Amino acid sequence: MSDAYMEYDGFLFPHHAVTKESMEFLANEFQFRDDDIYNVTYPKSGTTWMIEILSLIKKHGDPTWNNTVPNWERAPWIEELEAAQKLNESEECPRLITSHLPKQIFMKSFKNSKAKIIYTIRNPKDAAVSLYYFAIMSAFYRDPGSMDSFLKEFLTEKMPYGSWFEHVKGWMEMQGKDNFMFQTYEDLQKDLRGSVIKICTFLGKELDDKAVDSVVENSSFNNMKQNKMANFTLLAPGFMDHEKSPFMRKGIVGDWKNNFTVAQNEYFDKIYKSEMQDCSVKFPWDTSIQE
Ligand code: A3P
Secondary structure, X not given: OOOOEEEEOOEEEEOOXXXXXXXXXXXXXXXXXXXXXXXXXXXXXXXXXXXXXXXXHHOOOOOHHHHHOOHHHHOOEOOOHHHXXXXXXXXXXXXXXXXXXXXXXXXHHHOOOOOEEEEEEOOHHHHHHHHHHHHHHEOOOOOOOOHHHHHHHHHHOOOEOOOHHHHHHHHHOOOOOOOEEEEEHHHHHHOHHHHHHHHHHHHOOOOOHHHHHHHHHHOOHHHHHHOOOOOOOOOOOOOEOOOOOOOOOOOOOOOHHHXXXXXXXXXXXXXXXXXXXXXXXXXXXXXXXXX
């Protein structure tokens, strides 16, 4: 086991981000508020994109906040101790809060809060490719080795924040609850404007056309890639090395096709079908999984 990870409550976590102390703070001291907005994802599924969108919606399309404050201050990760402590003191309303936690752990503290949760989900093949390059450039994951060995780990072994399958199936149990919405990365790509309007409706936020246009423009891949407050280049190089691979890497749907061999894709499909057979939710990529 690499020392990049620590184990808590049966799950692995990158110890640079999550500690036993931070998890205990979350369990015992963190105060959830009913007007909070939670941006929850499995890593590499559109977390930072959703932070930009939610920040812009909160400010009615005005990009000043997005352009002057780093995303980790606008929508802090709840599983980081200092961030969670500051959130308890925060007078922001609503608070935007990010999390990669599996539902199994998150819900132990969230309990019956009425806070809204948006769960963004991405084709696991693209999330795996994105994570592979992220593991090369960041201190949060251990070295991924070859794509072959990384895929085996991603699909069959314990991963930080849980496996993609247990994360997604766990959070999908929230489907149908009034305070829960799931959003796919693929739909954000296909129709960003329509997705922003749906998110506004879910949040009960009314934005005029000009404000919606600004949300769309300022959360585009190219704008975010240029924005130091969104692209993580302000983070110490010890945490992320953008020379190895930029955080804002490609931002496309289907990059797995450029990275998987035919055999790797077949292996992925086989495990996906077996793991997801008990999941009733259908995703846009399901039709392309080989029979
Ligand atoms: P790639 O590595 O495939 O390029 P997360 O924020 O959950 O860590 O996910 C990061 C992934 O989302 C990266 O994917 C990144 O490029 C992509 N991403 C971030 N902002 C985006 C945007 N505005 N449009 C499209 N993709 C975006």
